[in-house]
Amino acid sequence: MPGVIASLPATAELIVADNASTDGSLELLKEKFSSIRLIEFEVNHGFAGGYNEAFKLIDAEYFVLLNSDVETKPGWVEPLEAFMDAHSDYAACQPKLKWYGHDNMFEYAGASGGFLDKNAYPFCRGRIFSTLEEDKGQYDDVADVLWATGACLFIRKSDYDAIGRLDEKFFAHMEEIDLCWRLWNAGRKIAVVPQSQVWHVGGGSLPRSSARKTYLNFRNNLLLIYKNYPVSQLKKVLRRRFFLDLTAFGMFILQGHFADAMAVLKARKHFGKMKKEFTISSSENFPEVMYNGNILSDYHLKSKKLFSKL
Numbered sequence: 001m002p003g004v005i006a007s008l009p010a011t012a013e014l015i016v017a018d019n020a021s022t023d024g025s026l027e028l029l030k031e032k033f034s035s036i037r038l039i040e041f042e043v044n045h046g047f048a049g050g051y052n053e054a055f056k057l058i059d060a061e062y063f064v065l066l067n068s069d070v071e072t073k074p075g076w077v078e079p080l081e082a083f084m085d086a087h088s089d090y091a092a093c094q095p096k097l098k099w100y101g102h103d104n105m106f107e108y109a110g111a112s113g114g115f116l117d118k119n120a121y122p123f124c125r126g127r128i129f130s131t132l133e134e135d136k137g138q139y140d141d142v143a144d145v146l147w148a149t150g151a152c153l154f155i156r157k158s159d160y161d162a163i164g165r166l167d168e169k170f171f172a173h174m175e176e177i178d179l180c181w182r183l184w185n186a187g188r189k190i191a192v193v194p195q196s197q198v199w200h201v202g203g204g205s206l207p208r209s210s211a212r213k214t215y216l217n218f219r220n221n222l223l224l225i226y227k228n229y230p231v232s233q234l235k236k237v238l239r240r241r242f243f244l245d246l247t248a249f250g251m252f253i254l255q256g257h258f259a260d261a262m263a264v265l266k267a268r269k270h271f272g273k274m275k276k277e278f279t280i281s282s283s284e285n286f287p288e289v290m291y292n293g294n295i296l297s298d299y300h301l302k303s304k305k306l307f308s309k310l
Contacts, residue, residue, distance in 0.1 A: 005033070007072040012064075013037065017054035020044045025068075047150065048166035048175040055160065063160060065153040065176070069201035071100055079195040080154040083142065091159035091188035092180065094148035095196035096135070104135045107200040110149025112139035113192030114177065117295040119240055120225045122147070122177060124307070125192070128295065131305045138308060140194045146289045148190050150176030151200050159188055167227075169277065173213065174220040181228040184287035211259035218245065218267035223274065228281045242268075244296070 008014060017039040018026045029036060039054050051065055062084060064077070080093055097110040106112065111126030111133070123129065125139040148154075153176055163182050166175045180190050222241065229237055245264055252261035286292075291310065298304040 004066070004070075004072050005036075007074045007076055009077055012077055013060075015039060015054065015058060017041070017050050019046070019050040046168065046171035048170055048172070049168040052165045052168060055157070055165070060157055063155050063157055065150055065155070067151045067200065069100075070152055071199040071201075073198075076196045076198055079193050083191065083193045084154065084156065087189075087191070089189055090191055091163075091183045092148050092153060092155035093191045093193050094145075094154065095152055095198050096139070096192070096194040097149055097151060098135060098197055098199050099132065100199040100201045105132050106135055107151075107202055108132065109151045109200055109202055112194055113143060113145030114147040114149060114180075115289065115291050116146050116177070116181075117291045117293055119237060119244060119294065119296070120221055120229070121295050122174070122221075123291075123295050126307060128299055128305055128307060131299075133306060139192075142191060142193050142195075144289050145190055145192050146184065146287055147177040147180035148192065152198050159183060162186075163188075167223075169274065170220045170223065171216065173216040174224055178220075178224050178227060181224065181287065184289075185228060185281060185283040211263045214260045215263035215267045218248075218264050219271050219274075222267070222271040223278065226271075226275050226280060227278050228283070230284050230286060231280055231282065232284060234280060 005014060015037045016029060018029075018041060020041050020043050026038070026040065029038065039057060041050065041053060044050075045053055055063055062081065064080075076095055080095060083093055084090060094110060094113065096112050097107045099105040099107040106124070106126030108127055108130075111124035112135075113125045114122055115124065116122055125143070125145070126133045126135065163179065163186060165179075167178055170178060183190060222238075225237055225241065226234070245268060249261050249264045252258070252264065293310065295310075298310060304310055
């Protein structure tokens with residue numbers, strides 16, 4: 001928290017929204033950082049709902065969704081703001097996301113900008129599945145990306161409101177990807193601006209090995225497809241994903257990760273019930289930055305474990 005406060009320009013305001021935390025962090029903030037504006041919720045609205053409720057109470061041209069486990073240094077805000085000021089056709093952007101405490105490695109949750117393959121599996125410039133790259137300046141160019149990380153998402157308030165905000169039914173995980181895909185489908189753009197960089201601890205809400213996280217990732221990924229995929233190809237991708245998810249279930253069983261295996265089945269069951277609550281996309285085309293390949297076969301069969309090899 002002190003690092004974030006010290007890194008902000010005079011034009012920015014730090015606001016902390018507390019999602020009914022019980023770990024004593026709210027009391028600590030009140031004691032140590034009494035000048036910070038606090039928004040307190042009596043219930044946990046989840047990642048999506050918490051931001052939505054907080055932003056209803058804030059008036060600003062830009063918002064930054066910033067996780068509590070992100071470390072910043074002076075100069076991280078200005079490149080993002082300058083890019084957005086100069087490019088009115090962009091709705092959002094992200095900085096380069098690096099792994100706190102791990103030398104110069106990219107961080108899992110966003111690295112240097114996010115993409116999806118034709119089966120809607122997410123990956124990043126600098127991270128494919130569990131393979132993290134060292135930042136050697138290879139992804140320092142400003143680039144269009146399909147999604148910007150929710151760990152540090154710089155977005156126009158007007159676009160955030162116009163697109164319908166974060167989908168609270170996701171609760172947590174992939175809701176920022178859904179938001180960004182909807183923005184692309186609405187004719188807006190997303191970018192990574194690596195001249196800004198921040199450091200993410202990662203795993204602050206749920207550890208990567210959590211069965212709960214497995215459930216949310218599989219369920220929300222299916223919802224992501226159902227809401228945004230070109231309607232003419234929706235049935236085909238859902239058929240492919242049925243067999244791919246079945247394969248994932250089998251792999252978890254073989255590895256002895258039985259809770260994760262059951263989480264996959266639970267995710268598919270709940271997706272079948274939840275999809276009735278959503279309207280499928282009217283888009284007939286993929287965003288121009290969609291990766292038309294199969295990241296699973298590229299990674300596991302062709303040994304393309306670096307983004308630069310795709």
